[in-house]
Amino acid sequence: MNGTAAIEVEGIAKTFRIPSEHRDTVREHVFGLLKPRRFQTLRVLDGVSFTLRRGETLGIMGRNGSGKSTLLRILAGIYTPDAGEVRAHAGITPILELGVGWNPELDAIDNVYLMATVLGLPLRAVSEALDGILAFAELERFARLKLKHYSSGMASRLAYAVAFAAVREVLILDEIFAVGDAGFRARCEARYRELREAGHTVLLVSHDPRTIATFCDRALLLDRGRILMDGPAPLVAERYVHTVAGATAPAHPVLP
Amino acid sequence: MPASNEIAHACPPIPADRQAARLTTVRPSPGIDWGGLVWTLIRTDFKARYHGSLSGFVWALLKPTAMFAVLVGVFSLVFASEPAYKLDLVIGLFLWDFFADGTKAGMTSLAAKGFLLTKARLPGWIVVVTSVANALLTLLVFAVVVTAYLAVSGAAPDPVRLLAFAGYLAALVLVVIGISLGSSVLFLRYRDLNQVWDMATQAGFFVAPIIYPLGVIPEQFHIWLYAWPPTPIMEFARAVLVDATMPTWRGHVCLALMVVAILGAGALLYRRHAPRAVECL
Numbered sequence: 237m238n239g240t241a242a243i244e245v246e247g248i249a250k251t252f253r254i255p256s257e258h259r260d261t262v263r264e265h266v267f268g269l270l271k272p273r274r275f276q277t278l279r280v281l282d283g284v285s286f287t288l289r290r291g292e293t294l295g296i297m298g299r300n301g302s303g304k305s306t307l308l309r310i311l312a313g314i315y316t317p318d319a320g321e322v323r324a325h326a327g328i329t330p331i332l333e334l335g336v337g338w339n340p341e342l343d344a345i346d347n348v349y350l351m352a353t354v355l356g357l358p359l360r361a362v363s364e365a366l367d368g369i370l371a372f373a374e375l376e377r378f379a380r381l382k383l384k385h386y387s388s389g390m391a392s393r394l395a396y397a398v399a400f401a402a403v404r405e406v407l408i409l410d411e412i413f414a415v416g417d418a419g420f421r422a423r424c425e426a427r428y429r430e431l432r433e434a435g436h437t438v439l440l441v442s443h444d445p446r447t448i449a450t451f452c453d454r455a456l457l458l459d460r461g462r463i464l465m466d467g468p469a470p471l472v473a474e475r476y477v478h479t480v481a482g483a484t485a486p487a488h489p490v491l492p
Numbered sequence: 493m494p495a496s497n498e499i500a501h502a503c504p505p506i507p508a509d510r511q512a513a514r515l516t517t518v519r520p521s522p523g524i525d526w527g528g529l530v531w532t533l534i535r536t537d538f539k540a541r542y543h544g545s546l547s548g549f550v551w552a553l554l555k556p557t558a559m560f561a562v563l564v565g566v567f568s569l570v571f572a573s574e575p576a577y578k579l580d581l582v583i584g585l586f587l588w589d590f591f592a593d594g595t596k597a598g599m600t601s602l603a604a605k606g607f608l609l610t611k612a613r614l615p616g617w618i619v620v621v622t623s624v625a626n627a628l629l630t631l632l633v634f635a636v637v638v639t640a641y642l643a644v645s646g647a648a649p650d651p652v653r654l655l656a657f658a659g660y661l662a663a664l665v666l667v668v669i670g671i672s673l674g675s676s677v678l679f680l681r682y683r684d685l686n687q688v689w690d691m692a693t694q695a696g697f698f699v700a701p702i703i704y705p706l707g708v709i710p711e712q713f714h715i716w717l718y719a720w721p722p723t724p725i726m727e728f729a730r731a732v733l734v735d736a737t738m739p740t741w742r743g744h745v746c747l748a749l750m751v752v753a754i755l756g757a758g759a760l761l762y763r764r765h766a767p768r769a770v771e772c773l
Contacts, residue, residue, distance in 0.1 A: 252771070261684040309770075313613030316767040330612055338607060341540040350536050354608050359528040 241325055242406050242437045243288040243311060248320035250281040250306050250461075280306045282461040283320070288406070290326065293438040295448035295469050297476040298458030304441050307458070308332060308408055311439065326437065327404030329355060331396065338391055340384035344375055347383055348398055355402040365401045372423065373397035393420055400427050406437045445473035524615070533605075533622040541626060552626070556586070556633040564641065577705065579638075579734045584702035584726050586634040591668060591722050592693045593627040598672020599679050599686055606773035616766055620676045624668055635661060642733060653732035656739075660729045663751045667721045670751075670758035677765035680772035696720060701727065721750060 256274040259265050281303045288294050298304050309315040311322060312330035338347050348369055352362040370376045373393040383391060409428075428451065432438065442448050448455050448469050455472035457465040457479070465475050542548020560582065567578035601623035602609065602616050609616055635657070642648050649657065679685045700722045706714065717723050724747050728739045 260682070262682045262688055263684055265682065309610075314610060314770055332611060339536065339540055341543075342536055346536050346539055349532050350608070351611070353525065353529045353532040354612050354614050356524065356612075357528075358525045359531070362528075 240290050241287050241323075242290045242292075243325065243328070243439075244321075244323040245287070245311070246285050246321045246323070248281050248284040248307070248310060248317045248322065249279070250303075250310065250315065250317050252278045252280060254278050280461050281310070281317070284458075284461070284463055285320075286456060286463065286466060288437060288439055290405075290437050291435055292454060293432060293440060293452045295452035295455035295472065296439065296441045296458060297443070297445070297448055297455060297472060298464075299480060302458040303461040304458055305332075305410070308410055308439075308441060312408055324406070326406050327356075328406045328408060329399065329402060329404040330408040331399040332408070332410045338383040338386075338395075341382060343380045343382050344370065344386075344394055345379050348394070351395065351398045352402055355399065356404070357402045361402075369394075369397045369401050372400070372427075374420070389417075396424060400424070400431075403431060403436060406439065407431065408439045410441050411443070445477050448476075449473040526618075529618065530622055533619065534625040537622065537625060552629055553633055556630045557637050560586070560634060560637045560641070576734050580705065580730050581703065583638065583730055583733060584700070586631070586638075587664060587726050587729060588697060588700060588702055588722060590627050590631040590634075590664060592697075593630070594624045594665075594668035595671045595675065595689065595693070596686065597623045597627060598668065599675040599689060601672065602676045602769060603679055603683075603773070606770075609770050610773055616676070616769060617673060617762060620672050620762075621669055624665070624672065627668075628665060631661060631664075638733065647736070649733055649736070653736070653738065656732045657729055660725050660732075660747075663747055664722070664725045666751050667725070667754050670755035673755075673758035674761035675758075677762050677769050680769050681765075696722070699723070718746075721754060724750065 253275045254277070256276070257268070257271075259268055259273070284303070284307060286294075296304050296307065306315060308330065309332070310317050311324075312328060312332065314330070314332075339350065342350065345366065348366060349359070349362050352365070352369075353359065357365070367376075370379050373390075373396070375390060375394055378386070378390070386394075428438075432451075438451075440448070440452055452469035454467065455465075455469040456463050457472050457476055459479065464479070465472050538549060538552070542552060563582045563585065564578065567581055568575075571578045571581075598620055601620045604623075605619045608614055609619070639649070639654065639657075675685060675689065682688075699717060699720045701709070701717065706717065706723075706727060709717065718727075724743065728743065728747065731737045731739050
C-alpha cells in the first residue's frame with residue numbers, strides 16, 4: 237500500500253474576517269448598531285495542495301502565522317476550508333494542542349476516558365489501555381487527582397500518552413517533542429519510531445529544524461499561507477532556518 | 493490549565509524502570525463509537541457536577557423526590573380546599589424546572605466542551621443533546637414519583653393517559669433539544685445570550701400557567717399563552733394526570749407541529765452555524 241495517497245489536499249484556502257472591534261455580546265451588538273465595523277480579511281491559507289503518501293512522514297515548517305495550525309485543523313476535520321478539498325483515504329488521529337484540553341473537575345482516569353472516546357476508542361479498549369497510558373505518562377500515583385491540580389507538564393504528558401495509544405493510520409502531530417522533561421521526550425521519540433516502523437503515516441509540524449530533518453522523509457515550508465518549498469526534509473529545514481534568520485535580521489547592520 | 497501547585501512540584505524524580513513504560517497501540521473505531529461516546533459524555537458530566545461522589549449521584553435522585561414531598565406537603569396545607577390546584581402547581585413547577593435547566597445547560601454546552609471540540613472531529617450536536625441529561629434525570633425521577641403518588645392516592649392514570657403523559661414529556665425534551673441546538677451555536681457569538689435567556693425564562697415563568705390556573709385569563713388570550721412551548725405541555729400533562737381527561741386530537745396536532753417547528757428551526761440554525769462554530773472557541 238506504500239506510495240498510494242493517504243491524504244490528498246487540493247487548493248485549500250481559508251480566510252478569517254478580523255473585525256476592527258470585537259463584539260462578543262448581544263449588548264455590544266445592540267449598542268454598536270449605529271457604529272458599523274470594518275472587517276479585514278486575513279487569508280491564512282491560499283491554495284495549498286499536496287499529497288501525503290501512505291507510510292510517509294511529512295514535516296511542515298513555517299514561521300508563526302504561516303498557516304500551519306489552520307492547515308492541521310482542516311486536515312483533522314475541525315475547521316472547514318473556504319475552498320479546496322481534502323480527500324482522506326485513511327483514518328486520522330490528530331494530536332493538537334493537547335496540553336490545554338481537559339476537564340479540570342475530573343480526575344486523570346475520567347479525562348482519559350473522555351479524550352480517548354472522542355479520539356474514537358471503544359470503552360473496552362480504553363479500559364484495557366488505561367494502565368499503559370498512565371504508566372507512559374508517569375502518572376499512576378496521581379490517577380485519581382483532579383486535573384485542576386496538575387501542572388501543565390503533567391497534563392501534556394497525559395494527553396500525549398492517550399493520543400499515542402489511540403492511533404489510526406495517519407497521525408497528525410503538532411510540536412510533538414516539545415513536551416515534558418528529557419526522559420519523557422525520549423519515550424515519545426521511541427514511541428514515534430515504533431509507530432513509524434509499524435507503517436503509520438505521519439504529518440508532523442515543528443519549529444525545530446533538527447526534528448524535521450531527523451524524523452521526516454519530506455517537508456513543506458509554509459509562508460503566508462502558501463507552500464514556499466516542498467522537498468527533502470533536511471533541505472526544507474535548512475531553508476526554514478534561512479527564512480527565519482532573514483526575517484529576524486535587523487534592517488540596519490548592528491555595529492560591533 | 494491552572495498553574496502547577498504543590499502537588500505537581502512534589503512529584504518525585506522518574507524512577508529508572510519508568511523509562512521502559514510502553515504503550516500498546518489500540519485501533520480506534522473507523523467511525524465514532526456512539527454508545528461509548530454518549531455514555532462517557534453523560535457520565536463525566538455527572539461526575540464533574542457532583543464532584544465524583546456516589547452521594548452526589550444519590551442526591552441527584554433524591555432531590556426531585558424530596559422536592560416533590562415538600563411541595564405536596566406544603567401545598568396540601570396552604571391549598572387544602574383546592575386539592576387539584578396543588579397537583580397542577582407541582583406538575584407545572586417540575587416541567588418548568590426541566591425546561592429552564594435543560595435550555596440553560598444546552599445553550600452553554602458547546603462552549604463548555606470547547607476543549608474537546610478543538611481536539612478532534614466531533615459532532616457538536618451530540619455534546620448539545622447529552623448536556624440535557626442531568627435535567628432529564630430529574631424529570632424522569634419526578635415522572636416516576638408523581639405516578640406513584642397518584643397510584644397511592646387512588647387516582648392512578650390508566651395506561652392510555654400514562655402513555656400520553658410520556659409523550660408530553662418526550663415533546664418537552666425535543667423542545668428543549670431544539671432550543672439548545674440553536675442557542676448553543678449562537679452563544680459562541682453572543683457570550684451574554686445566557687443572561688438574556690435567563691431574563692426571558694423569568695418572564696416566561698409567568699407567561700406559562702404555573703402558579704395560576706389558565707382559566708383566570710380571558711379566553712381570547714389563551715392562544716398567545718399556548719404559543720409559549722411549555723404551556724400546552726403543562727396543560728396537557730395536567731389534563732391526563734389530574735383531571736383524568738384527554739386533550740383533543742386538534743390539540744395534539746398543534747403540539748406536534750410546534751415540536752417539529754422548534755426542533756427543525758434549532759437544527760437548521762445549528763446546521764448553518766456549526767461549520768464555523770469551532771472557530772469561535
